[in-house]
Amino acid sequence: MDATLALSFAAAAGLALLPEAIAMPRASLRRSPVAYALHVAAIGFICLCVLLLTGRVRFSAFVAIALVALLASVSNAKYASLREPFVFTDLSLFSQLFAHPRLYLPFVSAGTVVAIVIGVVVVVEGFIADKPLAHRPVGALLTAACACLTAAYLCAARLPLKLNAVDDQKRHGFFAVFVAYLLNGMKPATARRLRDVLASGPFASGVPQSAPDVILIQSESFFDARRLSASIDHSILSHFDTARRESVQHGELTVPAWGANTMRTEFAVLTGVDQTQLGYARFYPYAFVRRACTSLASWFKHGGYQTQAIHPYYADFFGRERAFKHLQIDRFVDIAAFADAPRAGPYVSDQAVADAIVKALGEPRDKPAFIFSMTMENHGPLHLEQVETGEGAAFHALGDDARWRDLTAYLRHLANADAMLGQLLGTLRARGRDTVLCFYGDHVPALPHVYTELGCEPSRSDYFIWRNYGDAPATRKDLCAEQLGVALVRTLEPAMPRGTPARTLHPTTE
Numbered sequence: 419m420d421a422t423l424a425l426s427f428a429a430a431a432g433l434a435l436l437p438e439a440i441a442m443p444r445a446s447l448r449r450s451p452v453a454y455a456l457h458v459a460a461i462g463f464i465c466l467c468v469l470l471l472t473g474r475v476r477f478s479a480f481v482a483i484a485l486v487a488l489l490a491s492v493s494n495a496k497y498a499s500l501r502e503p504f505v506f507t508d509l510s511l512f513s514q515l516f517a518h519p520r521l522y523l524p525f526v527s528a529g530t531v532v533a534i535v536i537g538v539v540v541v542v543e544g545f546i547a548d549k550p551l552a553h554r555p556v557g558a559l560l561t562a563a564c565a566c567l568t569a570a571y572l573c574a575a576r577l578p579l580k581l582n583a584v585d586d587q588k589r590h591g592f593f594a595v596f597v598a599y600l601l602n603g604m605k606p607a608t609a610r611r612l613r614d615v616l617a618s619g620p621f622a623s624g625v626p627q628s629a630p631d632v633i634l635i636q637s638e639s640f641f642d643a644r645r646l647s648a649s650i651d652h653s654i655l656s657h658f659d660t661a662r663r664e665s666v667q668h669g670e671l672t673v674p675a676w677g678a679n680t681m682r683t684e685f686a687v688l689t690g691v692d693q694t695q696l697g698y699a700r701f702y703p704y705a706f707v708r709r710a711c712t713s714l715a716s717w718f719k720h721g722g723y724q725t726q727a728i729h730p731y732y733a734d735f736f737g738r739e740r741a742f743k744h745l746q747i748d749r750f751v752d753i754a755a756f757a758d759a760p761r762a763g764p765y766v767s768d769q770a771v772a773d774a775i776v777k778a779l780g781e782p783r784d785k786p787a788f789i790f791s792m793t794m795e796n797h798g799p800l801h802l803e804q805v806e807t808g809e810g811a812a813f814h815a816l817g818d819d820a821r822w823r824d825l826t827a828y829l830r831h832l833a834n835a836d837a838m839l840g841q842l843l844g845t846l847r848a849r850g851r852d853t854v855l856c857f858y859g860d861h862v863p864a865l866p867h868v869y870t871e872l873g874c875e876p877s878r879s880d881y882f883i884w885r886n887y888g889d890a891p892a893t894r895k896d897l898c899a900e901q902l903g904v905a906l907v908r909t910l911e912p913a914m915p916r917g918t919p920a921r922t923l924h925p926t927t928e
Contacts, residue, residue: 646874654833
């Protein structure tokens with residue numbers, strides 16, 4: 419029976435390379451011995467665990483192969499939309515799949531769904547058809563499983579990784595990289611490294627030298643889409659253009675996300691830390707924030723500010739409610755406060771978010787306000803939205819061809835984001851309080867087929883830092899996301915000449 423086990427599991431390891439071969443981007447079979455050893459050790463561990471549970475040898479081997487096929491299929495769905503393979507932190511988002519299916523399921527193709535259903539049926543049939551062992555050597559199986567897991571940890575630690583999922587997969591194969599990221603990333607060292615990096619980050623010391631109200635807006639999928647084509651109406655971002663002309667600083671923003679993974683850009687802006695410093699936490703940093711740490715919000719809080727976040731979606735999404743407390747954001751206004759707010763498509767409108775920001779500014783208080791707001795209106799999937807015949811003409815000159823429907827839906831929401839800016843700028847110009855507005859896009863929208871048609875693939879969003887006081891000339895400077903918070907802090911100049919004490923903030927009800 420030992421020979422049968424060894425042969426079955428060796429065959430499983432070899433056959434698992436077949437479904438792995440479908441994973442995009444494709445990996446070469448010319449991999450290092452360490453990558454192959456990790457693949458074999460991981461498959462062996464899965465086989466042994468299933469065998470311990472079921473007592474079925476062939477079924478255990480089949481489950482291991484089917485699991486690799488499932489992961490590869492899900493990875494391909496993600497890669498097609500977001501240009502990134504499935505990584506270990508995506509496992510923690512599976513609960514979000516069921517809680518918020520609209521954000522995920524539309525990106526899984528019908529073919530993938532059919533293949534998964536067929537796979538489940540085959541697994542069940544295999545379980546029924548395979549006869550269990552008459553005697554299950556539990557002790558030997560546990561020892562073998564521990565040996566496989568130990569070997570996998572050793573191989574994962576030795577596998578040379580760049581922590582760029584695309585490059586690593588091309589070099590080492592999908593499953594070996596997935597397992598290596600999982601085993602290395604879940605070590606306590608990942609959380610420790612994150613804590614150490616944040617403790618020495620740019621917001622670990624200092625306090626504001628003036629006390630304007632500060633508004634930081636992360637606009638969902640915002641970027642200057644006019645860079646895509648001259649056929650896009652230039653006036654679609656007229657208020658954004660005005661804000662840039664009047665700004666202290668503006669430019670393009672290099673972000674650590676493409677099409678999704680908002681929390682990566684969000685975390686970079688709030689902490690001022692480059693993702694390359696985060697190690698394995700870079701893929702889903704909020705998952706590793708488990709205690710109080712420094713951030714842009716904590717910097718303002720230590721300076722006497724009231725800190726709050728406004729987001730018209732569920733507070734538990736991405737674990738924000740927990741993470742924001744550790745980032746020292748005192749109050750989180752989530753979708754519960756937008757129950758009666760107008761929608762624009764399936765989500766709360768940007769106009770409603772602007773109204774919430776203005777309302778927060780007008781609340782009675784004896785401290786300056788730091789408000790971090792994340793919009794939701796322009797969140798995909800855009801291909802589920804309705805586009806009327808002729809609607810595209812209001813935004814572009816590309817016509818009503820089906821190729822441009824998603825682009826039309828996107829530009830509709832982009833125009834609404836611009837209108838939100840116009841509303842806020844008008845309100846802030848008339849305020850009696852010094853106020854700073856920093857606005858940026860978290861990533862470009864996931865419109866791969868549109869970019870293919872137009873022959874370009876954007877990756878950078880845009881930002882500006884504006885204030886209703888002072889007369890500093892606008893400066894164009896392209897930044898990385900982790901530099902934006904620092905740039906914002908540097909613009910907080912007092913409204914009066916240098917050397918004059920900052921004025922006392924009195925309670926306001928405006």
